[in-house]
Amino acid sequence: MASGVTGTRAGTSRKRDRGELRDELKEPLRAFLKEKHLHESKVRDLIVDTFLGMEDHMGLEALLGEVRRKNASVSPATVYRTMRLLVEAGLAHARDFGSGSTVYEVAAGKAHHDHLVCERCGVVVEFVDEEIEDLQEKVASKNGFELRRHRHELFGICESCRAR
């Protein structure tokens, strides 16, 4: 039952070595692009780097904001297109926490996990609970379902927000 804090807005967030991480993750992307006869490009690279370098779970608006600090002419459409590409390539997960807009998460190198979301500050904490995973399987088969995937989100108030 591991649980790692990765929230951007949490005091607890810690940085990883971005440069190394980026390069490591960008190889599978290159393979994906090559296989599909797609190109590399400056704008694409910038968006991918920005995405891979961010702590986690950011929406399009935030992502675009970051990207534009380096290249102000990038359009939302391109960011949407690039994120769709990254999702297809398996590098990103698109999550919908019910806020009305999608947030993206770096997928590569991470095992399955679910999320705890602070309703006040928005921090996202990832968690895995094997017991829950097992029970889900049981519930599904008990009802005659073959389980394919699930969505499990816990919403509450995080420690720092409760401390006011």
Added chain:
Amino acid sequence: MASGVTGTRAGTSRKRDRGELRDELKEPLRAFLKEKHLHESKVRDLIVDTFLGMEDHMGLEALLGEVRRKNASVSPATVYRTMRLLVEAGLAHARDFGSGSTVYEVAAGKAHHDHLVCERCGVVVEFVDEEIEDLQEKVASKNGFELRRHRHELFGICESCRAR
């Protein structure tokens, strides 16, 4: 760990006594309307009756379709407004199963439950698992969160769909 099948499209769905159910549920609504100085109306009544009479989990399009069989001039806007009202009054739950549009569920008289959704035919099965509920609390407190609510959906293929 009860689980009740209430899917509209499932062969297993069974009808309840609609007339009685409706009247029983409409009293709290009348109270709510009176308290807020809101009116009753023919169109409103029609929408509410249609909603309360349906098996479960239907989207706006389906609901509007039903309503229009009795009164073809009802507008989508009114159905949206009425459903918002019913949610506020506590008679309906608005659920988002990730299909892009909201589905509504009769809330009154039902305890908390989560959902199993067939990815092929769309049937929705409700389930409750106390063990999972407990584990969620544990996960939350372990991470310093005060749990407020959760969203737990299992997606898979139901029995009848697997049977082809």
Added chain:
DNA sequence: ATCGATGCAAACGATTTGCAAACGT
């Protein structure tokens, strides 16, 4: 050269809202 990538504006789908007319109290 050829085909993908990009910016822009228009298109979209679900839902909401402004407004004037019809209705319930």
Added chain:
DNA sequence: ACGTTTGCAAATCGTTTGCATCGAT
């Protein structure tokens, strides 16, 4: 009468797409 409800059309919001151009292979 007064305030609410309704239908319609227009407005929003997040996201996608058509198109002409620019860039990568």
